[in-house]
Amino acid sequence: MTALLEIRNLQKHFPVRGGFLRRVVAQVKAVDGVSFKLEFGKTLGLVGESGCGKSTLGRAILQLQKPTGGQVILEGEDLTAASPARLLEMRREMQIIFQDPFASLSPRRTVAQTIREPLEVHHIGTPAERNRKVEELLQVVGMRSNVLDRYPHEFSGGQRQRIGIARALALNPKLIIADEPVSALDVSVRAQVLNLIAGLQREHGIAFLFISHDLSVVEHVSDHVGVMYLGKMVELAPAKEIYRDPRHPYTQALLSAVPVPDPKRKSKRIVLTGDVPSPMNPPPGCPFHKRCPKVMDVCSKVVPPVVDVGSADKPHRVACHLHS
Amino acid sequence: MSGQPLLRVRDLVVEFSTEHGVVRAVDRVSFDVFPNETLGLVGESGCGKTVTGLSILGLIPSPPGRIAGGSIQLDGRELVGLSESEFRRIRGRDVAMIFQEPMTALNPVFTIGSQMTDVLRRYKGLTRRQARAAAIELLAKVGIPAPDRRIDEYPHQLSGGMRQRVVIAMALSCGPKLIVADEPTTALDVTTQAQVLEQIVKLQQEFRMSMILVTHDLGVVAETCHRAIVMYCGRIAEKAEIGPLFGAPRHPYTVGLLESIPRVGVHEKEDLAVIPGMVPDLLHLPRGCRFADRCSRRQARCEEALPELDGDDESVTRVACFHPYERMS
Numbered sequence: 001m002t003a004l005l006e007i008r009n010l011q012k013h014f015p016v017r018g019g020f021l022r023r024v025v026a027q028v029k030a031v032d033g034v035s036f037k038l039e040f041g042k043t044l045g046l047v048g049e050s051g052c053g054k055s056t057l058g059r060a061i062l063q064l065q066k067p068t069g070g071q072v073i074l075e076g077e078d079l080t081a082a083s084p085a086r087l088l089e090m091r092r093e094m095q096i097i098f099q100d101p102f103a104s105l106s107p108r109r110t111v112a113q114t115i116r117e118p119l120e121v122h123h124i125g126t127p128a129e130r131n132r133k134v135e136e137l138l139q140v141v142g143m144r145s146n147v148l149d150r151y152p153h154e155f156s157g158g159q160r161q162r163i164g165i166a167r168a169l170a171l172n173p174k175l176i177i178a179d180e181p182v183s184a185l186d187v188s189v190r191a192q193v194l195n196l197i198a199g200l201q202r203e204h205g206i207a208f209l210f211i212s213h214d215l216s217v218v219e220h221v222s223d224h225v226g227v228m229y230l231g232k233m234v235e236l237a238p239a240k241e242i243y244r245d246p247r248h249p250y251t252q253a254l255l256s257a258v259p260v261p262d263p264k265r266k267s268k269r270i271v272l273t274g275d276v277p278s279p280m281n282p283p284p285g286c287p288f289h290k291r292c293p294k295v296m297d298v299c300s301k302v303v304p305p306v307v308d309v310g311s312a313d314k315p316h317r318v319a320c321h322l323h324s
Numbered sequence: 325m326s327g328q329p330l331l332r333v334r335d336l337v338v339e340f341s342t343e344h345g346v347v348r349a350v351d352r353v354s355f356d357v358f359p360n361e362t363l364g365l366v367g368e369s370g371c372g373k374t375v376t377g378l379s380i381l382g383l384i385p386s387p388p389g390r391i392a393g394g395s396i397q398l399d400g401r402e403l404v405g406l407s408e409s410e411f412r413r414i415r416g417r418d419v420a421m422i423f424q425e426p427m428t429a430l431n432p433v434f435t436i437g438s439q440m441t442d443v444l445r446r447y448k449g450l451t452r453r454q455a456r457a458a459a460i461e462l463l464a465k466v467g468i469p470a471p472d473r474r475i476d477e478y479p480h481q482l483s484g485g486m487r488q489r490v491v492i493a494m495a496l497s498c499g500p501k502l503i504v505a506d507e508p509t510t511a512l513d514v515t516t517q518a519q520v521l522e523q524i525v526k527l528q529q530e531f532r533m534s535m536i537l538v539t540h541d542l543g544v545v546a547e548t549c550h551r552a553i554v555m556y557c558g559r560i561a562e563k564a565e566i567g568p569l570f571g572a573p574r575h576p577y578t579v580g581l582l583e584s585i586p587r588v589g590v591h592e593k594e595d596l597a598v599i600p601g602m603v604p605d606l607l608h609l610p611r612g613c614r615f616a617d618r619c620s621r622r623q624a625r626c627e628e629a630l631p632e633l634d635g636d637d638e639s640v641t642r643v644a645c646f647h648p649y650e651r652m653s
Contacts, residue, residue, distance in 0.1 A: 049513035156602055186368035187540065188599040191584035195595045213513065220586035220596070243588060257518035258588050259543030263566045271522055272515045275483040 002076060003037035004174055004207050005061070010034045011069035012053075012060045016280060028279050030056040032231035033070070035306075038224075040174065041205040045222030045239065047215055047254070049276060053231040054211045058177045061209070062094060063087055074175070092122055095168035099180035101160030105152040111138075111163055112148040118170040137166040141196060158189035165196065169204075177209045182217060194221060215258050219243050227251045230279055230287035233306075237316035247309055247318040250288045286321065296321060329356035330501055330534050331380065336394035338375050338384060347606045349375045351558040352394070356638055357502065362528060362535040364545040364552035364566075370603060372558040377504045377538045381421050382411035398502065417447055420495035424507040426487035429494075430479040436463075436490050437475035440497060447498045462493040465530075467523050485516035492524065496531060503528075506538040521548055542585060546570055551638075554578050557604060557614040560633060564641035574641055574648040576619045613646070621647045 012031040015024040030053045038044045046054045060067045063079055072079040074090060082090060095118075098104035105114055112134050119130045135145045141162040152160055161181060168176050178197065182190040198221060200206055212218050218225055219239055226236040227248065235248040246252045253270040272291045277283055283290050289299035298321050307324050310316025338350040350372040357363050365373040378384050379391055382403065396403040398418060406414070415421075423429045431439055440462070441455035450458060456475070463471035466489040479487055488508060495503055508524065509517040525548055528535050537549055545552050545566070552569055554562045554577065562575040573579045583597035601618040604610060610617065612627040619626065623646070631644045641651065 049515065158602065186603075187542075187581055188368060188584055189602070191586075191596040191598045192600075194586070195598060198595060215514070216586045216588045219588055253515060255588060257514045259517070259521070259541060259547045260588065261542040261546045261570060261582060261585055262587075263546045263570050269518060269522070271518055273519075275485060275516065276513075 004040045004075060005038040005209075006073040007037075007061065007070070008035050008073065009070040010057065010060060010067055010072065012056050012065060013068045026280050029231045029282065030279060031060055031067075034228075034231075034233045035070075036226060036233065036236055038175070038207055038209060041201065041207055042223045043201065043208040043210055043221055045218035045225040046209065046211045046228060047213065047218050047225060048228035049213060049254075051230075051276060051279060052228040053279070054228050055179055057228070058096070058179050058209060058211050062091075062096060062177060064096075088122075092171045093173050094175040094177065095171065095173040097161070097164050097168050097176060097178045097181045099183050101157050101164055101184060102152075104164055105160055107152055110149050110151055114152075114163060115166050115170055118167060122171060124171070133170065134166075137169055140169065140200070141166045156189070157185050158193060161185065161193050162196065165193075165200075169200070172204070173206065175207045175209065177211070179211045180213070181210075183212065183214065190217075197221065215255060227254065230277065230282050232287055232319065233317075234288065234320070235316075235318045237310060237318075238314050241310065241314055241316055247316065247323060248288075248320050249292050249294050249322070253293070286319075294322060327359065330359050330399060331357040331536075332395075332397040333376075333380075334395045334397075336376065336379060336396065337392040338372070338379055338389060339392040340389045341387065342607075345607055348392075349389075349558055349606065350379070353555075353558075353560055354394075354633070354636075355553055355560070355563060357534050357536060359501075359534055360529075360532050361551065362525075362537055362549045364549035365536060365538045365555060366540065366542060366545050366552055367555035368540060368603060370557075370606065371555040373538045373555050374506055376555075377421075377506050377536055380502075380504055380536070381415055381419055382406060382408070383421070416443060416495075416500065417498045418500055419502045419504065420498070420500040422488075422491055422495050422503060422505040422508045424510050426484065426491045426511070427479060429491045430487060432479055435476050435478055436482075440475070440490075440494055443494060443497050459493075459497070462497055463490070465496070465527065466490070466493045467519070468493075483516075485512055485520060488512060488520055489523065492520075492527070496527065499531065500533060502534045502536070504536045504538070507540070508537070509544065510539070510541070517544075524548065542570075542581065554581070557606065557609065559614065560642075560644060561615065562641065562643045562645075563633065563638065568641050572641075572649070572651070574643040574651065575615075575645050576621050576647075576649070577615050579649060580618075580620075613644075621645075623647060 010031055014028040016026040018025040048054045059065045061072050067080055115134045115137055116130050138145055143162055182193050210221050222239045225239045225242045226233050229250050235251045246255055253272050256270045274291050285300040285302055286304050289295050304319045304321045305324055306317050306319045308315050308317050309323050334354045336350055336353045340347045340349055367373050380396055391404050437459055440459040444450050444455040444458050460471045460475055468474050468489050509520050549566055551565050553560050556577050561577045580599040599618050612629055613631050616622050616626040625646050631646050633642045633644045635642055
């Protein structure tokens with residue numbers, strides 16, 4: 001089976017200009033050679049700390065920010081080579097949900113206008129059909145149709161996120177990139193939105209790329225999980241495997257750092273020293289070697305290759321010299 | 325939890341006047357903080373946890389806010405009604421505050437050293453040289469590498485985690501008896517959060533301080549606090565020691581909160597338990613229990629009357645609910 005989405009060696013470098021002539025003095029390698037596949041109707045969780053490149057990766061896939069290298073293949077077609085007109089057509093298949101439900105909805109548009117917009121952009125249906133579709137979408141995300149003519153400021157964060165989800169669903173996409181969709185929400189509302197997303201996937205077979213810094217949320221929603229550090233994917237495995245048996249020292253530290261709401265569980269915590277280095281001048285060799293508790297000589301010299309330590313049905317890719 | 329409480333809050337009421345009417349953000353909240361204890365204040369946005377913390381330091385912006393009733397006693401001294409200049413003598417020396425966003429607590433145009441030594445010289449009467457030495461020692465205590473160099477840097481030169489450590493060092497600098505920490509690690513990444521929390525727990529024991537930790541994260545509470553208060557809509561829902569709070573929660577809201585968190589290491593791609601509905605608007609509160617319309621154990625009485633905490637004695641779990649879950653025996 002071909003995958004819905006395949007990313008090959010994707011790069012997004014941002015030039016840093018400085019000096020009198022504003023010459024390019026350095027490159028921020030926000031995404032640096034990431035590859036993965038996402039199957040139809042599945043969820044890939046992307047985790048990492050701020051600045052690891054996970055959001056940039058999401059935007060580069062949608063071509064909201066043009067990748068500087070590599071390929072994004074959606075249903076066999078390379079988006080990086082597509083013409084602007086073709087790209088617009090292909091955008092029907094992939095939508096995005098943003099983190100901040102306060103910033104991602106226009107304050108001047110009613111709920112109906114917001115949700116209808118993608119249908120208008122893509123010239124789908126007659127005005128009457130569009131209105132019917134909007135009402136249907138509101139029902140799908142669990143809102144009543146009496147909110148159609150209201151404005152975003154009249155809603156709570158959770159409700160706004162539902163409106164954003166309804167907008168993303170308007171074109172029946174096959175892929176939704178959800179960039180921290182529940183991070184701005186309170187615990188009790190967060191569970192409601194997570195269940196909504198899970199239900200949509202079951203009923204409509206939508207694949208999700210779920211980007212989050214929250215490891216427990218990612219574990220809950222994902223089939224596979226990728227861990228990013230300084231623009232690179234350091235580990236990628238089935239969700240169950242990565243939490244049961246994390247292989248990369250960074251993944252191990254990240255998992256052990258999550259505070260657990262159970263006072264009886266006294267976990268062995270791996271506390272890392274130091275901070276994430278600047279992606280402008282990442283250390284040579286393995287990007288994690290300066291903070292790694294298991295660092296070896298080779299780590300500061302050679303970039304670790306990606307190796308598969310899993311089995312045929314459960315691939316488990318890790319980029320670490322301990323396993324190569 | 326023994327002896328006299330260091331802080332005694334009784335029937336605290338804080339109100340804010342808004343365009344649409346008076347909002348009661350904190351409604352008759354009572355609790356004690358004992359020496360060397362960390363008390364967690366947990367709840368979702370708008371539950372009144374931060375406002376409770378701010379009122380202890382006299383930091384409620386007035387207007388629009390005001391303490392409309394109740395008492396806050398620190399070591400037997402009443403704080404409600406103190407003037408701004410009286411509060412200024414208490415802040416820093418007796419009670420210090422750590423805010424969520426370290427950049428707002430630090431002045432960007434002064435070096436860390438000058439901000440720290442200012443405080444030390446004013447409150448402790450140290451000379452310039454003594455203050456600098458003391459500041460370097462404090463920076464080392466909170467785990468800042470090369471403190472003798474870092475002290476001459478500006479806040480923007482430090483990472484988020486380092487900045488929060490500096491803020492913690494400043495809060496500690498006059499040896500307060502009580503620290504109010506409002507979401508001290510919420511702006512930090514998980515691995516940095518783990519470092520800073522570990523440091524906070526260590527320092528709290530070393531300096532023998534009491535601490536009020538305001539947070540929305542039940543995981544942080546479980547790992548750092550001795551007791552915790554769960555707040556909902558300005559009122560205390562449940563007040564308990566950490567063991568019973570997580571092992572045998574009694575208020576339906578606490579139970580709902582705990583069930584709705586996905587947990588690391590428990591991989592089930594199933595639906596999470598959900599608390600239906602939303603937090604009510606503080607301007608249009610129901611007559612009865614504020615959690616009633618979201619509660620699975622609701623009965624007629626819950627919509628008629630507002631439940632109060634079932635007692636003052638803090639040695640057992642206290643709950644404000646007409647139909648709480650059973651106490652574990």
